[in-house]
Amino acid sequence: MKWFFFLFIVSGIAQNGGSHLNDSIFFEYKGELDKAIAEGNTYKIAEKFVQLGDYYHSVEINTQAIEQYNQALSVLNKDFSELQARIKNKIGLSYINLKNYLKSREYLNESINISKKKKLKEQLALAESLLGTTYEKEGNYLKALEHQNKSLKLYTEAKDRLGIAIVNENIGSIYEDLEQFEKALRFFTISNTIFSELNHKGRINVLNNLGDVYRKTRDYEKAMMFTNRALKLAELFEDRHQLESAHKDLAKTYALMGDYQSAYDHRVIYEQLQEEGFYSQNFKQLNTLQTIFDTRQKESEIALLKQENKVSQAKQNMLIFGVFLFILLSGISFFFYNRKRKESAKIQAYEQKLLKLELDRKAIEEKKLQDEIMLKTASLSKYSLNMAQKNKMIAETSSTLQNLASRSSMDPVPKIKSLAKELDKSLSEEQEWEEFMSFFQEIRPQFIKELSKRATAKLSSTELRLAMLLRLNLSSKEIAAILRVTPDSVRVARYRLRRKLPIEPKQELVNFMLQF
Template sequence: MVFLIPIFQGLSMKKIVGCAYAMVFLVILVHSDGLAQQSSIGKPSSKSSSIFHALQKQLEASKKNPDQPKKIVQSHLKLGEYYHSLGLYSEAMEQYNKALDQLGTDFNDTLFITLNNNIGKVYLSLNNFELAEQHFTETLNASKGIKNDRGLAISLGLLGASHEKQGEYEEALKDQKESLLLFQKMEDQPGVAMTNENIGSIYEDLEQFDMAYQYFNKAYQYLKGKGTVEEVNVLNNLGDSFRKTGNYPAALEKTAMALEVAQRLKDFHQLESAHKDLSKTYAFLGDFEKAHAHLLQAEEFNSAMLRAQNTDQLNVLQTIYETNKKEAEIQLLKEQNKVSRANQNLLWVALFAIAAILTILYNYLGRKRKAKLKIQEYKQRMLKAELEKKVIEEKNLQQEVQLKTSSLSRYSLHLSQKNKILLDLANTLRNIAARKHMDTSEKIKALVKEIDFNLQQEQEWDEFMTFFKEIHPEFIKKLSTLSENNLSPAELRLGMLLRLNLSSKEIASILRVTPDSVRVARHRLRKKLSIDQKEELVNFMIDL
């Protein structure tokens, strides 16, 4: 290091530290011969094949119960998340799309919200921000529709992460703060911690390190002592905040705590991040040996992580290949079985053909027999219809005879009544004519009284009533029930005479009243029966 002293003469301490740090990194990069950049995938799993097989078995088991589609969706979802964790994005998208196809058009389901967010995460990992934000926005609207605060909070957080990656810090802060309010409302501590850390990261990008530290510290209060990857992340971020504000002892303390938790977790990615942050801090402190040592360790963990990740990917891809190969072999055997069965089926086809011909012949003869039966049934129905027609005609004739009988009876009744009165009058007048010295005036008066008396007799009406009831037995009963007030005998007589379709003049003659009196009586009867003004009273009585 002595040969570097002339180069640093005349420079400030801050510039010297910066130059030294850059040179240390240059040496390490040359030493590592251009190793790939660090991956953002989580810690590798040594049991990738067993995990993959377990997820595949779970998917196959769920497919055996097609009446429970949500279990199939969940199986595809878990397998897609596993592919995503290994960086196999195309395989992850395939599983997510199969899950969506199984889910159908139920966009208000919580599974749809998770699936759509996961698809957006894949696009976000591929830096396809437009498609990622499109899926996050769809999920956000769906979460609002079903009032799913958790889905809404997660979607806002992912939108904020997309804006942050694109340098749109104002939109990112707005989304993350809305997400934080929702997680606080739900009292979701992991969500609150994660969102506080995301907001701190945005302020760190804006070089507002005091604000970044406040949010990182809030996140740490939720994660402190949990021994999780999230605790390591926030400790590393706190160390970054202290380092960037020149508080190197505090930075070393937080990063060392992160390294300790990462070692317990055996998380290569977090171990790499902790050693790299320690290297940066020691470089600023001028302790280049420690900076170099930690940077070498960071590079080793990065290489180990990449190797483990590549191994996991190869194992899973190999397993997928072998699975597909076995499925192809099974399909080939099935096709061969189909060909072998085809020859056997020829014999069955011949037998079925003979059976079909016999069945067709039997059915033909059966249909022919049924057709004959139908013709016979049709002829019987025709005969029955003709008989019914004759019965109806006979019934109509009987009704016509009854109507004519009724008219004749009415006429006979009228003549009988008139003839009886005339006979009585003739007898009386004959007696008067035989007595020469009789006072005719007095006798005529007595005759008038007798006529009046005879007209008031009810015997003829009783006979008429009896005869009318025989012809129209239900008329009087029906007429009486139509009025709320009881009908008088005179009103019932008027109704019966109207039923016989007599004119007002004829009714007046029979009742020995004036036609005007008949019209008044008809009006009163119509009023009692509440008959529509447009309907004729006579027609009403005839239809009754």
């Protein structure tokens, strides 16, 4: 645990400047709220509660943000419809962040009713988009598309280009989840174009999404292009979250391309950024909670000076809050330690998997090479033997013919016919093919069985012979010489064989055979 607290202290020192800035913002907003309350201006009080809620939302303390937004609603009356709709949308978004989608829809539907009644197109468009997001998170994509399309129509009518860009991205994400990648690309491209024209940092996320889609459709070149663009923009805007996403996506793409070293490098960078982000965000949250605690402590001390009879209650509140902070710190410490241990185990398992894959690949290549050497050796031996036998037959035939020529009184016809039969027998292929198939099946015992199973029609013995010769990767000319046919006949036979096999139009027949 010592290393955790050391890192935590280092992180705290690094964030010290930012924490002072956050403190000053909080105290500024708190002072403005107190001033508005003193003035008694209802609308201004609500605005300051919203401002404080936005501050809590920015540091991801959503429960405190919701509390401030509800405080704003409590002081408003029905005359402030636009502000009410806006606050309800903010509460809806906070509940989305807390994954409480049912509660989020409750507030978003209230905002929609107000916006429709008062014709507040901007808030209505935002509410419909957020409502679509809640359904997307729950996997109800039809409902999600319905509300996102309503939002897109409203933003289009209002000519709100930023809103149009955001909703197009949302719709693209839904189609990506549905694996309808062409539609997803269309909406992401529209969003990217608008964000680019607006020079808005929202373009970074869209570029990452485009990279995701191209990776999922196995167009790794385009995937790399868009993800690298996202990475450069994230570096330009100093957006840590988008930097994490870009490195994570690059790791996935490199892994699919077989470049495991690059995949590992980007995965390590991603985890480092994620770890830094974890520290940074939690430090901001803890600093904000500490500021709230300090503020409440000071308010309690002032109350103590005014009302001595409430000392006991104030101390009790401080104690409870201190225990809460202690539990929170302890929980974060345990969570990070456990998470770091699991991530280290994952990296080690990943490295072992890479090593095993490499060893398996080499073993397969070695076996394939041995099989081909054995088969070719057996084939060469057999054909060498055949050549010797035929040469011997030709020599014996020549000798017999010379003897016949020297015996003028003997009728040569019966002997010549006998020689012809012997030559035909020598040229017969059946025994040779039986021995060849015996050799072949020793090397590829499942070839004929698997090929026949995949064929759409029964294969003849001639087609099986052609298939075996193609499996040896012989040329049409070599096959023609072995089968004692013309190369044109081989091409016709290849065509007929191809028609009986489930081969893609662009796939080579030889490549198909090499699968078995």
